[in-house]
Amino acid sequence: MSTNQRPNILFIMSDDHAVHAMGGVQLSGSRLIQKKTFFFDLDGCLYFGNKPAKNAKQLLEQLRTDGKNIGFITNNSREVADEIADKLMNMGIKAYPEEIITATEYVGKYVLDQYGPVKVKVAGSMKLQKVLEDIGHTILVIDDKERAHTIIIGRDIQFNYLKLQRIVEDVLEGAGIISANPDMFHLGIGGKLVPETGSLVASIEAILDREIEYVGKPAPHLYLGAMRMYACDPEDSVMVGDNLKTDITGGNKAGMTTVWIQGEQVYDERAGSNCKPDYSVRDISELLLLYQDTRRLIAEN
Incomplete structure (x- = not known):
């Protein structure tokens, strides 16, 4: 590995998982890849201002190709689903208004x-x-x-x-x-x-x-509405977001599997069990690598 090549690292935060890194993806990602519906936060997760997160388009395209349901749950209180869908489309990220649940609406x-x-x-x-x-x-x-x-x-x-x-x-x-x-x-x-x-x-x-x-995250309303939209159970649902106090806490309370887009944040054990994500990745690119690596390893076996 070259010195400037970043290793594929995943940290599993929950108590019922071992911590895996640099080679444990076949163990750590299998639970995630089995889920049917993936919900995403927007600001700080899939985009920053008007700039898409690196590999956000590729991750969503991969999930759609594999037949996964895609939804977006946002605390945005200034824009509606039509506007957000247009914004995502302009960034090259496929999204439809009927997939988006906003606090505004x-x-x-x-x-x-x-x-x-x-x-x-x-x-x-x-x-x-x-x-x-x-x-x-x-x-x-x-x-x-x-x-x-x-x-x-x-x-x-x-x-x-x-x-x-x-x-x-x-x-x-x-x-x-x-x-x-x-x-x-x-x-x-x-x-x-x-x-x-x-x-x-x-x-x-x-x-x-x-x-x-x-009414927004971490209150249950948006999560429950999103799952009703796809007629899916919490056990088959994943919530991906960057905010421990809203995205992750609310997803955990709703019974979803949670993925924390950590960025430069540091997890604080004092935050409490409700804030503890099932998975923690540095960014969307790392989540895409985890998903693809696990998918490939399952196919090879």
């Missing part, structure tokens, strides 16, 4: 299922507001004197002090409040930290001195 459905069509105030994108309106809710502007039934928080890049003040006042007057997701940030191009919905919600929680409910 699910939060309105969740509120509708819980309370019916209600008056809502929204801190978030125009797309989030349109989705909520299309599903039957009535939109009030944040500074409307009329109190909304529910306030919905998404990734609002125009979030400011006055919005914060008005949201808190409405909640104290009896409005409900729900967040699209709890993410504090996602990774952008070059590993840049991009503030997310959870960082905005944290300011509201600090004032109210209580936690705010959310």
Whole structure:
């Protein structure tokens, strides 16, 4: 092996697996390759900003060729499935809107299922507001004197002090409040930290001195909806993502097999058992190598 050639290394994190590296792929990958449905996170996993992860296209093409179901579960609270599918297609990654479950679209459905069509105030994108309106809710502007039934928080890049003040006042007057997701940030191009919905919600929680409910990962709603979409069981499903606290914790709680795209992150044993992935790989390229190597070894045997 040349000094600049990277070895194919896989770390198995779960207690029921041995740790394998540099030659144990025939043992470590066999469980993974038997799964029928693979779900992927997006930001920080399959792409970074507008740049696809290396070998993301090749991995998904390999899985589709082998007859695997492909789905995407994202806490994105600014875009809808059509937009995300177009974005992936423009990167050369085949994806269809019906394969994508977003927090943007699910939060309105969740509120509708819980309370019916209600008056809502929204801190978030125009797309989030349109989705909520299309599903039957009535939109009030944040500074409307009329109190909304529910306030919905998404990734609002125009979030400011006055919005914060008005949201808190409405909640104290009896409005409900729900967040699209709890993410504090996602990774952008070059590993840049991009503030997310959870960082905005944290300011509201600090004032109210209580936690705010959310519908995105790691809550079960998106995972269960995704598995219903493919009529698949948790035992046949894989969740691939870069965030231990959302992708991996939620996947574990849903009973899925989990794959952590580690990047430059370091696993902390103090994170707790719910955060422990079944598999950990450095990046999508390493996951592709694991899958292909295991596939080849099984075929040879």
